[in-house]
Amino acid sequence: MTSQRAGFLVTLLRRGAPAMATATSDLDEGMADPAPVSALRRMRTMAGQVDPAVRDNLLLRATRYVAMVPLAYRIVAVLGALGEFLAGGGDSAAVVVVAALCVLLNVLGLRWLVRTAPFHGGAMMRLLAFDVAFTLIAYLVVAISVPASSFDAAMQVPGKELLGGIALLTLVLGLGYGAGLMVLSIPLRMLAWWASTGMFNVKQGFADLGTMLGVVLTATGALVLLGLGTRLALAYGIRNGRLAERARQHRALHDSVLQTLELLALPRQGEPERQLEEVRRIARAQAIEVRQLIETAQRESDEEAARPLGEKLTALAAEMAREGLRAQLVMAELDEETLSEVRQLAIRDAAREAMRNTLKHAGTDQVVVRVDEEDGGITVVIRDHGKGFDESNRPAGFGISESITARLAEAGGRATVESSPGSGTRVTLWMPR
Known part of the structure; x- marks a missing residue:
């Protein structure tokens, strides 16, 4: 049986505040289009049709x-x-x-x-x-x-x-x-x-x-x-949520599949058989990672979620070692309850991206990761002594602007990247308690 549609404004005047529980029906991104329009036109859009049979229990309460x-x-x-x-x-x-x-x-x-x-x-x-x-x-x-x-x-x-x-x-x-x-x-x-x-x-x-x-x-x-x-x-919430989900998916693709493809495309020295075996190893590891990403929708398992930040970064160092980057982890003693799970994951994922950038672009297979409490929060510094780059000429890249800077900003922190030719690169991640 098809529900009978009605104007939201009419429903509101007829039923009072409980009619706001129907406000979630027939919503789309166009309603929250940020393009400037007249107030009356915006109100007419908001007063459009709803399905009175659809009620959000949280709004109703x-x-x-x-x-x-x-x-x-x-x-x-x-x-x-x-x-x-x-x-x-x-x-x-x-x-x-x-x-x-x-x-x-x-x-x-x-x-x-x-x-x-x-x-x-x-x-x-x-x-x-x-x-x-x-x-x-x-x-x-x-x-x-x-x-x-x-x-x-x-x-x-x-x-x-x-x-x-x-x-x-x-x-x-x-x-x-x-x-x-x-x-x-x-x-x-x-x-x-x-x-x-x-x-x-x-x-x-x-x-x-x-x-x-x-x-x-x-x-x-x-x-x-x-x-x-x-x-x-x-x-607006639905629109911003969809945009955030798209950005998350883009980051996931960049941090997994794209990173691996770029790594495979790098010129390598050595015997062909050894190169082929290394490609197979990376492909197998990536296939496992992509499968886990799809099955869990990038949600951490209960065991992973329960780990403190130190263990997450230790596991990350082991992961990067399998990809060919030797990470020296220097970490101060931290309070395990200092950061929320969301902020810990933001730091870990941003650090992973920084370390993969080192592996791809720095011309070195070594990096130092320092973790300390600083300025009322947690600071993680990823430092390499590779070839570096000129910050003024660096094109806007997805890896830094989205996978590092945006990821930290979404969780309430900040990230800075410092580099110069011949002097390596320093990535600083800071997250408040």
């Missing part, structure tokens, strides 16, 4: 926090209205009790929102129904309990609760529910005036209509901006 704003508003506003009532000479136990209950229920509502339990739509609807019923009853109780002379001041206490309720329904259930409670407040106000004075006055019913309409419009605007902003952020 997060939407409940939208209700915290009107609940917090009611606590502050009700206490403020009570203070003005008492300061103006008001004296009604019913008003104080109603204010206390309003504050208590809103505090309990905030506590319910921040609990760790999963989201349940049925429980939310029951609580909202109770909230509306309490607000209406509190409005009438205060009206019955105060004389006409203090009616306006006293009604500000349940009135603030009612305004917060209108905003709450608009945000949580949609524009229709908030507008419905606003319309219901008109006869409610008339009834409250009649209960206090014994007279029926139509004009009293519309006394606070402008304020309530402003609350509805404000809550609706906040809902729209929050929903469209969430969808735009998701679109």
